[in-house]
Amino acid sequence: MIARANHRVSYPARIQLVAAMNPCRCGMAGEPGYRCARGERCRTEYQARISGPLLDRIDLRVEVPAVSATDLIRPAKSEASASVAMRVARAREIQRERFETAGADGALTNAQCPPSLIETVAAPDQAGLALLQDASEKLGFSGRAYHRVLKVARTLADLDGSETVSRIHLAEAISYRMDSQRMANAA
Numbered sequence: 001m002i003a004r005a006n007h008r009v010s011y012p013a014r015i016q017l018v019a020a021m022n023p024c025r026c027g028m029a030g031e032p033g034y035r036c037a038r039g040e041r042c043r044t045e046y047q048a049r050i051s052g053p054l055l056d057r058i059d060l061r062v063e064v065p066a067v068s069a070t071d072l073i074r075p076a077k078s079e080a081s082a083s084v085a086m087r088v089a090r091a092r093e094i095q096r097e098r099f100e101t102a103g104a105d106g107a108l109t110n111a112q113c114p115p116s117l118i119e120t121v122a123a124p125d126q127a128g129l130a131l132l133q134d135a136s137e138k139l140g141f142s143g144r145a146y147h148r149v150l151k152v153a154r155t156l157a158d159l160d161g162s163e164t165v166s167r168i169h170l171a172e173a174i175s176y177r178m179d180s181q182r183m184a185n186a187a
């Protein structure tokens with residue numbers, strides 16, 4: 001939405017943002033046995049350059065270790081892309097049917113689901129709800145973050161072929177919102 005003095009224009013847009021960054025200014029924080037010359041500030045100051053409101057809109061934050069030469073020479077066995085693609089296609093089909101049944105206008109995926117409906121279709125079981133309430137308080141989730149966590153948890157349950165959004169799905173969804181330091185403190 002672009003608003004100027006006399007005009008307001010709404011452009012159609014649906015994007016998927018994928019971004020990567022270093023863990024700290026020197027790029028080495030988190031490497032086993034390594035200590036940044038600037039100490040913990042190296043990480044915290046560097047990561048603080050991403051504004052909170054921007055970070056709040058990023059649902060999946062994953063820390064990936066550096067790739068070593070040995071990793072390239074002997075790559076670890078991993079699931080084939082084709083089988084992952086099949087699981088994703090199944091989960092998307094579940095979502096398409098869900099929103100068709102619910103009569104959600106134009107929504108095809110959990111990401112596009114309106115907040116009021118996601119609270120119904122992703123209503124967690126009791127243990128999941130307790131975890132979500134606890135995490136919301138401790139991590140200070142915004143309203144947006146709360147609904148995004150529900151959406152991610154719903155998708156994880158769909159990938160599992162599970163009707164119910166349970167504690168395990170919420171725990172994973174919440175973990176994608178935590179940085180490594182907070183995770184270490186919470187453990």
Ligand SMILES: [Zn+2]
Nearest residue numbers: 024026036042
């Ligand atoms: Zn560093």
